[in-house]
Amino acid sequence: MVPNQVPLSPLSFLDRAAEVFPTKIAAHRPAAEPVTYADLWDRALRLAAALTALGVGKGDRVAVLAPNDVELLEAHYGIPAAGAAIVALNVRLAPQEYEHILRHAGCRVLIVDRSLREQVEGVGDHVEELETIVEIGSGQGSAAETDYDDWLARTSPTRARLGLPDHEDDPIAVNYTSGTTGSPKGVVYTHRGAYLNAMGQALQFGLSPGSVYLWTLPMFHCNGWCYTWAVTAVGGTHVCARSFDASAALEDIERFGVTHLCGAPIVLSSLAEAGVDQAQPFTHEVRAATGGAPPSPAVLARMKTLGVEVVHLYGLTETYGPSLVCEVQPAWDALDDEQLAEKQSRQGVRTINVQDVRVVDGSLEDVPSDGEVVGEIVVRSNTVMAGYLDDPEATAAAFHGGWFRTGDLAVRHPDGYVEIRDRAKDIIISGGENVSSIEVENVIAEHPDVLEVAVVAASHAKWGEVPVAYVTLRGGSQLTEDEVIAHVRKRLAGFKTPKAVVFGDLPRTSTGKIRKNELRDLTTPLT
C-alpha cells in the first residue's frame, strides 16, 4: 500500500460521514423514523455483505426498482461496496422494458419495493440471469422470496468500512436512458467520474454540512444527478420523498429546513402553482436546480416570490447529469427581472469539473460566438460516461472525433454562454427555413394564461412542415386557438407561427421530459 495513491470513489463519502457525523440525521423518511449516518452506513455495509454472500462481486450488476427512499439511497453505497454496479431502474417503465434492461445488464439480483412489485411480476421467468429477487417492505407473511429488512438484519457486516474499488475506473452504476427514441442504452458510470461530478456539484450548488436536500428529483435519474453521493460528501441531510407532490414538498421545505432541491421544470412550475397562495417567502435560503428545459420567466418570478434561488443546469445521462451551469455574473445585478430571466434561460457554461464544452459544426470547428450560428454541443470531461454497456457501436458513434456528441443543437453567445436551440430532431423545417420549436415555445409561454407548452412539426402539403402547439392552460383560462396564434404572430415571423393549437395535458417521460415524439405521432398532416 502506498500512502499517496487512493482510488477516487464516492464510497469514501459515506465512510467519512459515518465517522465524522455518526449521530447526525442522514435521511428523513416519509413513513418511518429518520436514519443517522451511522445507521445508513451500517445498512450499506450489511447490504454489501448480503450481496457478497450471494456471490455478487466485481463485474456484476444489481438492479433496484424503488422510490426515493432510504433503501435506494443506501443501495448507491452497498452495491458498489460489494464490487458491483447499481442499476437504478426508472419506476415508470413497461414490463418488457424492465425485462430488456435486466437481461441486457445481466442483473443477478433485483431489489424491488413492494409498491412497484406488480410492474416486474413474472420478470424472473423471462430473465435467465436473475437469481434473486428481494422485496422491500413485504413484511411478515408476504409471499416474497426474501424480505429486504430481514435480509439485512440477518447479515452481519463483514468489514470495517465500505472501502474502495480496486481501480477508480471500475463501474459504479449503469443508467438506462429514458429512451424517448430507440432501445434504452446502458450508460456506464465509473467511481472516478461519480466522485468528480459529486464534488463538482457539491461545490457548484453550494452544499455544506448544514445543507438539507429534498429528493424531488428521482434517484434513478442519473443517480439523482450524483446528489445521492454529493449530499453525503459534505455530511448534509437527505429528505426522501417517495413521490413528488408539490404541496407536500412545500411543507417539507418548511418542516425540515430544506436548503436545496433539484428537478425538471415541471417540479418548479408545480411548486410555483402550489405556492401561489403562499404570501411569505421561506424563512431560510432555498436553492432549486433545474434542467431539461429552461425555467420560464413566469416560474422564475414565482420562485423569487417564494424566496427560492433558481440555478439552471444542463446535462445528459451520458454526462453524469449536469455539465453546464448558468453561472450568475456580478453584472447581472443591474438587470430587471425580464432581462435576468433571459440570461438565466441559457444553459450556460461548463461546470468546474468539466474540462471542455464546445459548440461545433460538422467538421468539429467551433461555431462563432455570435448567438446566431447553430452547432452541436460536444463535451470532454472525466464526467463523460465510460461508454454504453456492451454496445461498442453506439459508444463509438457517441464519441466520434474524440468528443462526446450530445446531439443537442445550440448557439454560443458573445459572452460564451451556450443556449440550446433544439434537439436535432426537434428542428422544424418550414419552407426551407429552420424553425426552432423552443423559440416558439418560449413566446407562447410568455402568455400569462399558459402553464406549459410544446411545439412540434406537422407535415404540410405546401411548406413541408409547420409548427403545431400543444398547450396546457392555467386553471380557469378560456384562451382560444386564435388568441394563441395571434399572440405568436405579434412576436415572430409568420413561418414560425403555429398553424394549429391543441389544448390539454402534455405526455411526459418518467423523468418529467415532455414526450415530443408522442406529440409528433399525434399530430396529423395539415394542408
Add this chain to the structure above:
Amino acid sequence: MVPNQVPLSPLSFLDRAAEVFPTKIAAHRPAAEPVTYADLWDRALRLAAALTALGVGKGDRVAVLAPNDVELLEAHYGIPAAGAAIVALNVRLAPQEYEHILRHAGCRVLIVDRSLREQVEGVGDHVEELETIVEIGSGQGSAAETDYDDWLARTSPTRARLGLPDHEDDPIAVNYTSGTTGSPKGVVYTHRGAYLNAMGQALQFGLSPGSVYLWTLPMFHCNGWCYTWAVTAVGGTHVCARSFDASAALEDIERFGVTHLCGAPIVLSSLAEAGVDQAQPFTHEVRAATGGAPPSPAVLARMKTLGVEVVHLYGLTETYGPSLVCEVQPAWDALDDEQLAEKQSRQGVRTINVQDVRVVDGSLEDVPSDGEVVGEIVVRSNTVMAGYLDDPEATAAAFHGGWFRTGDLAVRHPDGYVEIRDRAKDIIISGGENVSSIEVENVIAEHPDVLEVAVVAASHAKWGEVPVAYVTLRGGSQLTEDEVIAHVRKRLAGFKTPKAVVFGDLPRTSTGKIRKNELRDLTTPLT
C-alpha cells in the same frame, strides 16, 4: 483523444475562470490596478510562453521569490503550463538556504521581486544550473538582466489555453519545508493532488463565486494551502497583501468585502489585538481558517466579537496543507463559549478529500479512542506528497509501513476527533513522566496578561528534563515569573510546572511557527 479521460489539474481552473468570468476581478493588488480573470490568464499564458522560449519544459523547475502579489499567483499557473514545477520560495531565508534550495531543485530560472533581490544577491555565481534571473518591478534603468513586465510584454502567448499536463501525476510544485530542524527537503506536489486538495478545500471552507479571499497566509507556504488554486476554481476574488499587517488587513476586509482568509494563530491573535477597539462586527460574513496551533479561547472570543467564524485546520507541507478540519457538530450549538473553545481547539477529522487519518502506536495499530493514549498521526490520501525530491531515503522513512508518518503525537477522542498532544520532539520527559509542552502552554495562555507562550525542555540534573516557559506579555503587564509559576501550579501537577519563565518576544519561522529548537538552544541546564 478520448472524451472521458482528462488529467486532473488546477490549470483547468484558470482556463475556466477566464472563460466564464473574464471581466471579473481575479485579484486586487496593493500597489496597482486590479487584474481581471482575462488579465490573469493572459499573463499566465505569456509567462508560460516566455519560459518555453527559454527552453524550460517538462521536468524543469522554476523558482519564485516574491511577496503575496499577482506575479506569484500567476506563476502558480504559468510555470506548470510550461510543463515545469513551481518552487515558491520562503521570503525569510538566509542566502545559504536559497543557494541550497536552488541547487537542490536544479532551478534554471529564478523570478525575484525587487524588494527581495538583496537576499539572493550573487546567488547566480554559486548555483551552476541557474541560467536566468528575472526581476519583478525593476523598472526602467535598472541593472536587472530581465525585467519581468518587459519580459511578459514582449512575449506572445503561443497557445489558446493553459492546457493540461501529460499525466495528472506530473509534478506541479516543489515546496521546501521551513526546516526548523535539519536541511530543508523538497516536497513534491502533483497536478492530481493539487486539484483534489483545492477542490476539497473549496468545498470544506465554503468557497463560491462570491468569495473574496484575503492573502494573509504566504502563497509560498504549501502554495497557500492550495488556495492559490481553490479560489480560482470557483472564480472567487483574490486580495493580495504583500506583507501581513493586522490593521491593514482589517481595512481590507471592509474595503473589499473579504469573506475568507487563512493564517497561523499569530494572524488571528494580531487581528484580535488590532480589532480590540472595533466595537461592531463586520457587516458581512467572514471565515478565518487557522492551523499550526489551536486557536486559544481568548482569540476565539475576540473573533466572535468581530463576527469572524474560525475554522481550525491541521496539516503539513507533506499533505498539501490542511488534512484535518475541526468540523462543527450540530450538537455544539448547545455549548457555552468555553466548552465550544475546548471542542474547537482539537485538530478534528479528515477533510473530504483525505481517505484516512489514524492515530497509531509503534506497530501501526490504532490507539483507543479514549482521549488519553497518545499515538502518531498517520495519513493516507491523494493529497499526500509524491515524495521528497531526490531523497528516496527520507521518502521511504516518511512512508514507512504504507502510511505517511506526520511525526505529530495525538490522542483520538471518543467522538473520533484527533487532538495533537505534541510533536515527538516537543515532549518533555521529567522524572520519567511525559509532559506535553502544549498542555502547559495552554494553561499559561489562559492567563489574561499572556499574549503568547512556548514551553520547551531544559535539561535538569535531577529530573532529566523540566519545562521552561518563554512568555510574551500584553502591553503594560507587570506579570512576574513567580506569578506565572503559581498560575500553573494551581492548575497542573508539580512536575508539569515550569521551573523558569523568560519574558520577551518569541522567535518564529517565516510561516509564523515558533522556533522551539531555537528556544531549546537558548535554554541553559537547571539544577
